[in-house]
Amino acid sequence: MERGTTLFLKATLILLGIPILALCIFLVPQIADYAVELYPGHGYLRVLIYIDLYASAIPFYLALFQSFRLLSYIDKNVAFSDLSVRSLKNIKSCAIACSIIFVLGMPLFYLFAERDDSPGVIVVGMLLIFASLVIAFFAAVLQRLLQEAIDIKSENDLTV
Incomplete structure (x- = not known):
């Protein structure tokens, strides 16, 4: 595969990570503050939102890193190796972890939707x-x- 193609994909991975980082820095605290405004007696919601959203960012960035490594293996012409299989296995595990974290956080989404009266949440x-x-x-x-x-x-290879 041409190096330009993987370079484009690597740049895309970086560009995928930047907005999520911005969301973690700027939007998550606002969401947590808004939750405390909706439920003033439940200050612990802020911590739960921080835990849920930041915990989901960790496997996301690990999956991005593994994708970056997989593209590096393709650049080095070792795409058909156990290293690539291991990277794909790690990406799969990270995606499952993200899904589990979001499932555990669904009650928080429900609380938002119930109080804010917006089922789109x-x-x-x-x-x-x-x-x-x-x-x-x-x-x-x-x-x-x-x-x-x-x-x-x-x-x-063994038969030849």
Whole structure:
């Protein structure tokens, strides 16, 4: 694969990470403050929102890092290796972790939707869960296909 293609994908990964970092820095504290305004007697909601949203950012950035490593393996012409399979496995695990964290945070989305009278908040929460699961399944399929390709390649290397 041409280096320009992977360079574009690496830049895209970086550009995906920047808005999420900005959301973590600027929007999460506002969301937590708004939750405390909606439920003044429940100050612990601020901490729960911080935990849920920041905890979901950790596997997201780990998955971005693993994607970056996978593109580096492609650049080095070692795409069909156990390193690539391991990266895809880590991406799958990170996506599943994000999905689990969002599922655990759904009661917070429900509280927002109930008090703010906007059911779209629950839809956003469900979309986050669904997107994480799609990424996990896609990484699992790619991992299996890559492992099968490596097995076929090693069989062919042994017969020659």
